[in-house]
Amino acid sequence: MLISRRPIAPLTALVDTLWASERGAMPHAREANLPTGRVDIVIPLLAHQVITRFTSADDAQGERFQGAVIQGAQDRVHLRDTHMASAVVGVHFKPGGAAAFFGGALPELHNRTVLLDELWGPSVHVLREELQETRSPHDRLLRVEAYLMARLQHAAPADxxxxxxxxxxxxxxxxxxxxxxxxxxxxxxxxxxxxxxxxxxxxxxxxxxxxxxxxxxxxxxxxxxxxxxxxxxxxxxxxxxxxxxxxxxxxxxxxxxxxxxxxxxxxxxxxxxxxxxxx
The missing domain is CATH 1.10.10.60 (Homeodomain-like)
Structure with a gap:
């Protein structure tokens, strides 16, 4: 199951899509995510769900993240683990849109995935818990939208x-x-x-x-x-x-x-x- 929608104004100028996905294990163990040049937030919702990113096909261990992550703008392929069940909520920013929320951090996030709480603090954990308690995918998107709207009040204007x-x-x-x-x-x-x-x-x-x-x-x-x-x-x-x-x-x-x-x-x-x- 995958649902997505556009956010409300004024987020529409900065965020392309809010999305939620629930699925079982994929028939392929890893999936290549090709570069889009955009920034994404991914919030896993299952209790013990781990996001694993691999730098190459030869990378046997990968880098594991337990919690919400931000994926910086990519100009090369990265691999993700897809062999386990997954429930996630995500934010797909428009080009240039993420800077309003992350300031000057984006160049350091180039081709990297990092835990979101390193940039946004403990409120990320509160948001994730609220999303886990929310059963409707539509309501989850509304909750993420409200969270972004609150952060937007303190965001810098886009260049x-x-x-x-x-x-x-x-x-x-x-x-x-x-x-x-x-x-x-x-x-x-x-x-x-x-x-x-x-x-x-x-x-x-x-x-x-x-x-x-x-x-x-x-x-x-x-x-x-x-x-x-x-x-x-x-x-x-x-x-x-x-x-x-x-x-x-x-x-x-x-x-x-x-x-x-x-x-x-x-x-x-x-x-x-x-x-x-x-x-």
């Missing part, structure tokens, strides 16, 4: 320059070029990069690379291309070789190996080194 730059980049994700966006901002290159990274968690160049990749996998999740050279050109890559190189860099696999768990979840892939188990 208008960065938000404008993000809107410009989103208009042409396959051909986003940083230099004209930087010039239009009125900032010098160094200041532009610094403010962008503080708000997004990635440098402009890294973010543009992820944006192009994310647009590509939205297409690949629906169908496998017959002409990869044409696909590369349409997606904004110099040629097929460039597409393959970038795909391996961000996804940890070649494009032909990419198979989304479901078309509406293009960033979730059953990890190829950990095949589906027989029932």
């Amino acid at each position: 208008a320059m960065v938000m404008a730059a993000l809107r410009t980049l989103a208009q042409q994700p396959g051909s986003a070029v940083i230099e004209p966006v930087q010039r239009a901002s009125g900032c010098g290159p160094t200041q532009f990069i610094s403010r962008f990274e503080r708000s997004v968690g990635l440098t402009p160049k890294r973010y543009a690379r992820v944006l192009r990749f994310h647009a590509l996998i939205q297409t690949l999740a629906l169908e496998t291309p017959q002409d990869w050279a044409l696909t590369a050109a349409e997606a904004g890559y110099a040629d097929q070789s460039h597409l393959i190189h970038e795909f391996k860099r961000l996804a940890g696999m070649v494009p032909s190996a990419y198979r989304a768990v479901a078309p509406d979840h293009p960033t979730h892939v059953a990890a190829p080194s950990f095949p589906r188990r027989r029932e």
